[in-house]
Amino acid sequence: MNIPEPKVIVIDDDPSVRNAIERLLRSARLNVLTHASAQEYLEQNDPSIPGCLVLDMAMPGLNGLDLQDALAARGNAPPIIFLTGHATVPDSVQAMKHGAVEFLTKPVDESLLLDAIHNAIAKDGADRLKRAEQASIAQRLAALTPREAQVLAHVVAGKLNKQIADELGIVEKTIKVHRARVMEKMQVRSLAELVTLTAQAGIA
């Protein structure tokens, strides 16, 4: 389980732009992958590889904003740096509102682009960590039986076993059993951990 090297994925329909960017990034010791269209990227990309996108705005087929939305809908979008020649203010505003980490115009200041890429890669790492944690918690939550999930909800709400028993119409002993299974399945050893975990599941 090595951590794969981050890759910068450049998507631009202009081959000369792709080559120029690729050379620049390679000279900065970055792994680069280029695509000529959003479709090509969607078909070939491996979401398990960390990194970020450097994305042109105007392209035949799906344009940059469309691709951004398509990726966002999948829930595991990498950070996106827009790099485009003829950008309008509304385009840039939409891109930023939809979560782009940077929006640069050609010709681009090389150090600006490289800084943005390093920040984006770092953000991707953080995002992946958070997604992995959330997935892990969600998986444990999914392993709970319906009854256990009910008990969990009452427990993290701060209720006593006795109160939970009353509300569910069963005896306190049964609550204890469910509660013990919840602690076991959620892999926590204290109530504080349990509350923290369930808080991270929804929010954060």
Next chain:
Amino acid sequence: MNIPEPKVIVIDDDPSVRNAIERLLRSARLNVLTHASAQEYLEQNDPSIPGCLVLDMAMPGLNGLDLQDALAARGNAPPIIFLTGHATVPDSVQAMKHGAVEFLTKPVDESLLLDAIHNAIAKDGADRLKRAEQASIAQRLAALTPREAQVLAHVVAGKLNKQIADELGIVEKTIKVHRARVMEKMQVRSLAELVTLTAQAGIA
């Protein structure tokens, strides 16, 4: 303790723009206050009044982006809608990166502006609620003695009274006393509430 009516604050150095926007907003039953400069706003504004800003970009003295940063530094910035005539892409990108909720260009589509304002006012309400909660929690935390704060940290970390006592070099009985005071001062009646509260204090 009535909730004050939200006010839309329009800052633009062009009087004709101010008047036009003010008329539009008033016809939409919005309370409006106008300022001719960022300085004027900073001197006269009452942060306790909810609402949002409609802010021009290019102005003599502090420009829109400067004002945005100045407000952000104070930590209670209202949502900002930029409305400007000659915007550049980098300006709009910076504005959005620094938290603007919308960035519109003149001449503006009236319904776009009104929608943005309504969203911004709603966001301001939510922001104020969250700030009020955080302030309330921070106030209660500040009421803890140093020792109580130590105990709190260990408690929300899921440690047993016995373990806390060991780590602090005192007996368990004392921990119980501190713990009871923490619960009282934080105004919670369950460990789950306490953990939730302290989680909201830092994050969220």
Next chain:
DNA sequence: GGGCGTATTGGCCTAAGGTCCAATTATTCC
């Protein structure tokens, strides 16, 4: 039909947390 998972309950025992009352010591404030 038998096995499996889920839900339920019982008894018994231990440990952990919380409460009420009471007391001592150190430090700080007026």
Next chain:
DNA sequence: GGAATAATTGGACCTTAGGCCAATACGCCC
């Protein structure tokens, strides 16, 4: 110097939570 605050500890007692062993009941799959 006396009052107030903070930190500490003791004892007795009660409530909660959790662990261990065991049992019953229901629904579902092969």
